[in-house]
Amino acid sequence: MPSSTGPSIDTITEGGLVTQVGEGQEAEETTPPVMTFGAPTAGELLADRYELVEHINNDSAGRLVWRGVDVVLRRPVAVVLRYPGGDSATEMLQAAVAASRVIHPNLVGVYDAIDEADRAYVVREWVDGRSLRELVTTDGPLDPARSTAIGSAVASALAAVHATGMVHGNVHPGTVMISDDGRVVLADARTDGEDSRENDVRAVGGLLYFALTGHWPHGEAPLRGATAGHGRAAIPDAVRDAGGAIAAPRQVRAGVPAYLDDLTMDLLDLEIAPPSSDVLAAELNRLDVPAEEQFLEPAGPLRFAADTGEEPTPLATTGGRKVALGIAGLLAVALVGLLVGISVLGGDDKKGTAAEHLPNSPTTAPATTPAAAPVHQLNIQAVRIIDPDSGDRAEVRDAEKVIDGDDDTGWQTDTYRNNGKFGGLKRGMGIWIDLGSPHTVKSLQAVLSSTGASAQLLAGSKGDFPSSSSGDKQLFASYKTQIGQPFLEHNGTKMIFDGFDPEQQYRYLLFWITELPKKDSGDGWKVGVQEITVTGS
Secondary structure: OOOOOOOOOOEEEEOEHHHHEOOOOOOOOOOOOOOOOOOOOOEEOOOOOEEEEEEEHHHEOOOOOEEEEEEOOOOEEEEEEEEOOOHHHHHHHHHHHHHHOOOOOOOOOOEEEEOOOOEEEEEEOOEEEHHHHHHHHOOOOOOOOHHHHHHHHHHHHHHHHHHHOOOOOOOOOOOOEEEEOOOOOEOOOOOOOOHHHHHHHHHHHHHHHHHOOOOOOOOOOOOOOOOOOOOHHHHEEEOEOOOOOOOOOOHHOOOOOOOOHHHHHHHHHOOOOOOHHHHHHHHHHHHHOOHHOOOOOOOOEEEEEEOOOOOOEEEOOOOOEEEEEHHHHHHHHHHHHHHOOOOOOOOOOOOOOOOHOOOOOOOOOOOOOOOOOEEEOOOOOOOEEEEOOOOOOOOOHHHHHHHHHOOOOOEEEOOOOOOOHHHHHHHHHHHEEEEEEEOOOEEEEEOOOOOOOEEEEEEEEEOOOOOOOOHHHHHHHHHEEEEEOOOOOOOEEEEEEEEOOOOOEEOOOEEEEOOOEEOOOOOOOOOOEEEEEEEOO
């Protein structure tokens, strides 16, 4: 039976260090006891599907986090239980339902939310790894490049959340996970009426400050949305002067670049309006590109300065230049950053370069600076439906409709009976993509006709397979490279795969559908792929 305080967020098991973000702060000695009546036990099966394997931790609100297994799909899951259910669990369940609608590689996937009156629980993706809080507390502050990469991933996740009109409301070092394979994911959305997109964005500044210094900048009176109280006792407060102002990262630790120091402090400054999450994601993505690949000078990021009504003027800095600009000019300069290889999250289909619209931009690099190839939508040369487990080839027509630029047209599967696994008749079906020649690929986006499908993205080195069941079998067997994380069952119609190796080039891709959603009418399973786009250089 779990104790009222439970183990800490990080629990040593026989397999090594296993960390899982809880639904809130870790338990403290003052935590009220968890109800023990009907407490879960290892081996218990919830909803005839989720087997509890190991209790990981309790949080201060009395929620229990367990490692479990989805016995239907045979995948590990995290199960967060709360006693009782009903009204007391409404906020937890509503936040889970809202989070499940946003599908993004940097967001923890939410699979299920169930209220059984005496208890409620949320089932979500299990992440093997460590929270940012544990990583920095154990290993010390991170180098600027890694800090930037983590900030970029979180900002990209927030951009996806904000694009739906929602707010995350719980961004702090305890809800940012770094998986064992390096993936950065944001978990535990928990919004209330006081949360805002602005607070979400400012919280990224707090993450950057913490990653760079090992200190939390919000003190005892944190910004709402930054939730400094989560794990607060274990995170040292920022160094402050006599007036209470925090020291900049460069004052705390040597080696922090001036541009990253300024960006972090601008995000934390309540007198400076923060950018939108997509603009911040674009800027951090630009800074995350190696300096030798950047078109703009590496020390020249955005400054989110207060709008004085005056024309922006350059600020000289050590090792490069910096542009100071009013809020009105913020988006314009961010768009110039697109020239260095930024693809804004959320399926932005804008074509062309910012230079076409901003011919007099003061941030344009000197003509002698070699330009890296900008990221843009790649021209897909050919597509084909891959159906290795069918002999009649009835479903291989209309593949060209997935690249016609119209989300209202597309290719559809037949309707399958019995179950979403193609009625048990097929391993899956896919759309093969030929980019014509090898490219450095940034992302692939697929727009589906309905919610609840499962798919993965594969890559191969050959494309000269005959269009037949035999040829499709050979093709599918040879495409072994998986791109990013597989998108398991979800509640969104847009899938974005961006786990491409920047050191590799790709020509042939396979968008492989593994499970179909149930039709709205309830009579069978079916899905349509409306549009596929690929960005890269």
